[in-house]
Amino acid sequence: MKIYNTLSGGKEEFVPITPRKVKIYACGVTVYDHCHIGHARSAIVFDIIRKYLKYKGFDVTYVRNFTDIDDKIIKKAQQEGVTWDVVARKYTEEYYRDMDMLGVGRADVEPKATDYIPEMISIVQELINKGYAYESDGSVYFSVSKFHAYGKLSKRDMDEMQAGARVEVDERKDNPLDFALWKKSKEGEPFWESPWGLGRPGWHIECTAMSIRHLGETFDMHGGGADLLFPHHxxxxxxxxxxxxxxxxxxxxxxxxxxxxxxxMSKSLGNFFMIKEVLDKFDPEVVRFFLLSTHYRSPIEFSDEELREAESSIDRYYTTAVRMDDFLSQKGDGQNQLSDAGKMFEKLLLSFRDKFQEAMDDDFNTALAVGHIFEVIREANRFLDTKPSGAKTAELLLNTAKLLSEFGNVLNIFGRTPREWNLSLMKIKKIGISEEGIYEKIRERQEARLRKDWKSADSIRKEFEEIGIILEDKKDRTDWKVKVG
RNA sequence: GGCGGCGUACCCAAGUGGCUAAGGGAGAGGUCUGCAAAACCUUUAUGCAGCGGUUCAAAUCCGCUCGCCGCCUCCA
Structure with a gap:
């Protein structure tokens, strides 16, 4: 499989350092405020990457950290008149709530920066010993000019950056580009004891300490949002x-x-949506699906309209799932031959696992993978339209359902029953009727239909439509579903 | 100023050298249906921002132009 590597600027064949094992470190959040949908994207992307690697049989260790001490947390604590750890705890809990609602799985290890202070101090000390860092007025800085490969990730030239002169000049630094490994704490700020006096870690050092501790000095994959590329990574x-x-x-x-x-989308522009406000209007599966319908490296435009389209797409899956379930719950008539249409569908179906994997193997192309999934859905519907029957057909449709759920598992979509999907939509769209109430009305309408009282039957359906529920008359019953899009 | 990315149908979006340019949404027509809905079929890009070049062959490579965006400062 191929993965785009920012370091080389191109796709590379993925070869883990230890065969069959993959160690991933992804930068998490700084817990000083609510999470917005941008944080959700990063979390979902790496959740899917981890899931796919597992699906491919790799033994994955996934680490995602929390930055629980930094300037913004301290500032927030001062504003709210509480201590830094109260702020950190509050937003860590909120992060978990958001992720749980979104359906994003936990990482294998979720370390917090402040649990690794001794490790960080010892790394900083070693960097001083090796001549890469220097102490100045109680703080320690990394001397960028001593590390000759500096700029290799973000493709930056140190001289040009200095010419850019947008870096804050600090008297205590030898070079404006030098960054803090350890910061002396000011009066009233949280602090830890260190060989350089009371202070706290700089932003970047925590990731070094935690990744080395949990994954080793060299590991396979390091990720995060594109805005972390420079200077953080x-x-x-x-x-x-x-x-x-x-x-x-x-x-x-x-x-x-x-x-x-x-x-x-950013805090400073104020144009962000919090995860919880989005989930107030859309099902978490819609949000996940939406984010996977564009390649993870591309920008993705966020709007209600786009989310409604995603909602329609998912509904198409669940509608097809009902059709397949219906067939499978019928008794076979003993006919044990696949029709020509069945044979063609079967042949096609067999090619889809390869197509799905080929898409995902190409730098996790979830958008293409989703496209393939919908081809399966169309073909399944087309086959069902031929009104097939028999045990062989049941087997084929069962395999179809299994394949779709196999793909769905990897992408963390299609995990519910159609009924659960519709009940969730009812809640989100605040449709004020119970499932019981719906069935009652449906029975009432069914009686009218038997009397061929089309006027009454149609008026009941009209009532449903007005509250956002669509009725589907089938051979032996009437189904309901929430109107989407 | 430096570095990077993007521009594909009405909308979203995959495709980065070679069969009829995936898939979803929306619209129109049709099949099915008591009528619907769903599903399916047909239809909406002789063309992939524009111009020029390389090649037997380009949306895909190269150059230029136009437009949009990101990073260079905390940021997923």
Missing amino acids: ENEIAQSEAYTGKPFAKYWVHNGFITIKKEK
């Missing part, structure tokens, strides 16, 4: 490789941004 590489003398992460994977009206 560049600095991580510098301090980690200077410290160990070994290559840090082999593959660097960065997800693209979510945009609103073509602009990057």
Whole structure:
């Protein structure tokens, strides 16, 4: 399989350091505020990458950290008149709530920066000993000029960056590009004891400490949002490789941004949607599906309209699932031959696992994979339209359902029953009728239909339509579903 | 200024050298249906921002132009 590596700027054949094992470190969130949908994208992307690698048979160790001490947390704590750890705890809990609602799985290890202070201090000390870092007025800085490969990830030239002069000049630094490994704490700020006095870790050093501790000095994949590329990941590489003398992460994977009206969603622009407010209007599966319908490296435009389209797509799956379930719950008539249409469908079906994997093997092309899934769905519907029957057909449709759920498992979609999907839609769209109430009305309408009282039957259906429920008359019953899109 | 990306139908989107340019949504027509819905079929890009070039062959490679965006400062 091929993965795009930011370090090389191209797709590379994926070869794990240890055969069949993959070690992934993804940068998580700084717990100082609510999570927005951009955080969700990153979490979902790496969740799917991890799932697919497992599906392919790799033994995956996935680490995703929390930054629970930094300037923003301290600022927030001061604003709210609480201590930093209260803020960190509050937003960590909120992060978990959001992720649970979204259906994003936990990482195997979810370390917090402040649990690794001794490790960080010892790395910083070693960097000083090796001459890569220097102490200045109680803080410690990494000397960028000592690490000659600096800029290799973000493809930056140190001289040009200095010419850019957008870096804050700090008297205590030898070079404006040097970054803090350890920061002296000011009066009233949280602190830990260190050889350089009271202070706290710089932003980047935590990832070095935690990834090395849990994954080793060199590991397979390091990821995060594209905005972490510089300076965060560049600095991580510098301090980690200077410290160990070994290559840090082999593959660097960065997800693209979510945009609103073509602009990057960000806190500073104020154009962001919190995860919980999106989930107030859309089912979590819709959000996940939407994010997977565009390649993870591309920007993705976020809007209600796009989400409604995603909702319609998912509904198409569940509608087809009902048709397949209906067939499977029927008794076969003993006919044990597949029709010509069945044979053609069977042949086609057999090719789809390869197609799905081929798509995912190509830098996790979920958009293409989803396209293939909908081809299966169309073909399944087409086959069902031929009104097939028999045990062989049942077997074929069972295999179809299994295949779709196999793919769905990897992408974390299609995991529910059609009924669960519709009940969830009812809740989200705030349709004020119970499932019982629906069936009662359906029975009433059924009686009218038997009397051929089409007027009454149609008026009941009209009532349903007005509250957002669609009735489907079938051979032996009437089904209901929530109107989507 | 430096570095990077994008521009594919009405909308979203895959495709990065070679069969009829995936898939979803929307629209129109049809089949089915008491009528619907769903499903299926047909239809909506002789063309992939524009111009030029390389090639037997390009949406796909190269050059230029136009438009949009990102990073270079905390940021998923």
